[in-house]
Amino acid sequence: MQRSFLVFLLVCAGVFRTSAPANDFSSKQTIQTIRGLAKGGETSLPALAKYLGDRDREIRIEAVKAIVKIDTMRSLDPLVIAVRDNDSEIQFRAIDGIVNAYVPGYVTRSSVTGYITKGVRQVKSFFTERNDTVVDPDVKVRPDIGPALAEKITGGNGMDVRSDAALAAGILRASDTVPALEQGLHSKDTDVIFESLIALQKIKDPAAGPSVDFLAHDLDDRVQTTALETLGVLRSLTSADDIRSAFKNARNAKVQRAALEALAMLGLSGDRALFQQYLRSTDPELRASALEGLGRIREPDDYPTLQAAFNEANADWRVHEAAAFAMVMEGDNNPEALGPLQYLVEGFSLKQRANVSVAYLSEVARKPETRAALGKILPDSLKDRKIGILNVLSGIGAPDSIQIIQGYTADKDRDVEFAAMRAARIAQTRSASYN
Numbered sequence: 001m002q003r004s005f006l007v008f009l010l011v012c013a014g015v016f017r018t019s020a021p022a023n024d025f026s027s028k029q030t031i032q033t034i035r036g037l038a039k040g041g042e043t044s045l046p047a048l049a050k051y052l053g054d055r056d057r058e059i060r061i062e063a064v065k066a067i068v069k070i071d072t073m074r075s076l077d078p079l080v081i082a083v084r085d086n087d088s089e090i091q092f093r094a095i096d097g098i099v100n101a102y103v104p105g106y107v108t109r110s111s112v113t114g115y116i117t118k119g120v121r122q123v124k125s126f127f128t129e130r131n132d133t134v135v136d137p138d139v140k141v142r143p144d145i146g147p148a149l150a151e152k153i154t155g156g157n158g159m160d161v162r163s164d165a166a167l168a169a170g171i172l173r174a175s176d177t178v179p180a181l182e183q184g185l186h187s188k189d190t191d192v193i194f195e196s197l198i199a200l201q202k203i204k205d206p207a208a209g210p211s212v213d214f215l216a217h218d219l220d221d222r223v224q225t226t227a228l229e230t231l232g233v234l235r236s237l238t239s240a241d242d243i244r245s246a247f248k249n250a251r252n253a254k255v256q257r258a259a260l261e262a263l264a265m266l267g268l269s270g271d272r273a274l275f276q277q278y279l280r281s282t283d284p285e286l287r288a289s290a291l292e293g294l295g296r297i298r299e300p301d302d303y304p305t306l307q308a309a310f311n312e313a314n315a316d317w318r319v320h321e322a323a324a325f326a327m328v329m330e331g332d333n334n335p336e337a338l339g340p341l342q343y344l345v346e347g348f349s350l351k352q353r354a355n356v357s358v359a360y361l362s363e364v365a366r367k368p369e370t371r372a373a374l375g376k377i378l379p380d381s382l383k384d385r386k387i388g389i390l391n392v393l394s395g396i397g398a399p400d401s402i403q404i405i406q407g408y409t410a411d412k413d414r415d416v417e418f419a420a421m422r423a424a425r426i427a428q429t430r431s432a433s434y435n
Helices: 002-013 024-038 041-053 057-070 073-082 088-102 106-110 124-128 145-155 159-171 175-184 190-203 206-217 221-233 237-248 253-266 269-277 284-297 300-311 317-329 340-349 351-364 368-380 383-394 399-406 414-431
Strands: none
Touching: 024 041, 024 057, 041 057, 041 073, 057 073, 057 088, 073 088, 073 145, 088 106, 088 145, 088 159, 145 159, 145 175, 159 175, 159 190, 175 190, 175 206, 190 206, 190 221, 206 221, 206 237, 221 237, 221 253, 237 253, 237 269, 253 269, 253 284, 269 284, 269 300, 284 300, 284 317, 300 317, 317 340, 317 351, 340 351, 340 368, 340 383, 351 383, 368 383, 368 399, 383 399, 383 414, 399 414
16 A cells, blocks of 8 residues: 555656657657758758757757768768767767768668667677778868867767768878877877877878887787887878887787888888897788888889799789889889789789789889879770779879870770879879979
8 A cells, every 4th residue: 555655746746657648749740850850951951950059968959960961071060069968869960961971872771870889889890890991082071070079089978979070080080180190199098099090091191100109019919010000101100119019019910010010111121130129920911011011212222122022933922912012112113024023913803902903002102203104004904904003003193194084084994094084183282382
C-alpha cells in the first residue's frame, strides 16, 4: 500500500511518465518540416539554419543533416555555426559536411558520420585505418574554416570529435590549423595523435617538424612509426639525432624500417655509411631505404652499386624501384626503354607500384633534365602512364612542365585531356611559388 502511494506521488511529480511528452508531436512535426525543406535545395538554407539554435537536440541534428545533404558551398555558413554546437554528433556531422563541400561524396564514402547509427559509440573503429584523401593543391579553403576546425582539434566534445577535426584539417590542407595539430600531438588519445600526424604530413609545413621529435620515442608502435614517417615527409633535418636514436633502439622491425626510411628522406651525407651497411639486408624495405638514402646523397662513387641493385635478377620490386630512383637522382635521365626512368614510369600501370612511382617521380621531376626526359617519354606511353606523368608534372609549376602539360589539354583521349586540364590548373597555381 505504501509502495503504491509512493509511485502515485512520483507520477504526480513527473518522475515517471505514463504518456508521451506534450511537445513530442510538435518535435516530430518540425523534423518533417526540416526534411521537406531539404528537398528545396540551397534556397532553403536560411530557413534550415534557424533550427540550428533549437533547444531540441534531435531537431538540430536533423537540421545539420539536411544542410549537409543540400551540399553546396553556401552550406558552409550554417555548418561553421553548427560545428560549435555542444553536441558531439552535431559536431561530427558539421565537420564532415564542411569536408564534403570541398570533396563531393565524402560523407557517403569515407566520413565518420557514415559510422553513426545511434549516438557516437560506433565511430571509434573509424580511426584505425589511414585516410589518404586530400584536396587538390589549387583548392582555396575559406579563411574561417581553419579556425573552426582548430577549435575542435583542441576542444571538441570528445576525443573522437577531435580526431575527426584533425582528419578534416589534413584533407583540406588547412595550414592555419598547424598550431592546433601540434597541440594535438600531446593528447592522451592515440587516435588524436595519429590523425594530427597524418594531417601535418598532408599540410607539409617543415616548421612543424621539431614539434614531432618527442614522438619518435613513443612506446606505441603506431604513434612512433607514424611520427618517424612524418619527420621524413617534413624533411626535418634538426630531427636527425632523434631518428637515429629511434633506429638504434628500435623495439621491432616495423620501427626500424620507419626510422631508416625517415633518415633516407633526409639524405644526410653523415648517414652514408649506415645506408651502405644495409645494402645487402635481407629485408627488402630496409634495403630500399638504404638505396633511397644513397640516391639523395648523390655521391658519384655509389652509382655502380645502385646500378647493380637495379639490374639484380629476382630482387624485390621495391629494391628495383628504389635503385631506379637513386640512379635518376644521380643524373641518369635516359628516356629509353629498360632504363631507370622508364622503369619508374612503368609503375603507373601496376597497382602495387603506382603510389611508390608517384612519390619517386614527383621528387626527381624537380630537376629540369628529368622533366625534359619525361616529356620525351609521354607521347608513346600508355594512357595510365600519360596520366601519371601529367599528374607528377602538375606539382612542379615550372614553365617547362606547364608547356609539356598544355600539349595534352586537347588530347584525343578524353581521360588524358581531362588529366591534362586538371594538371594545367594545378601547375599554374604552383607557378607562383616556383623558383
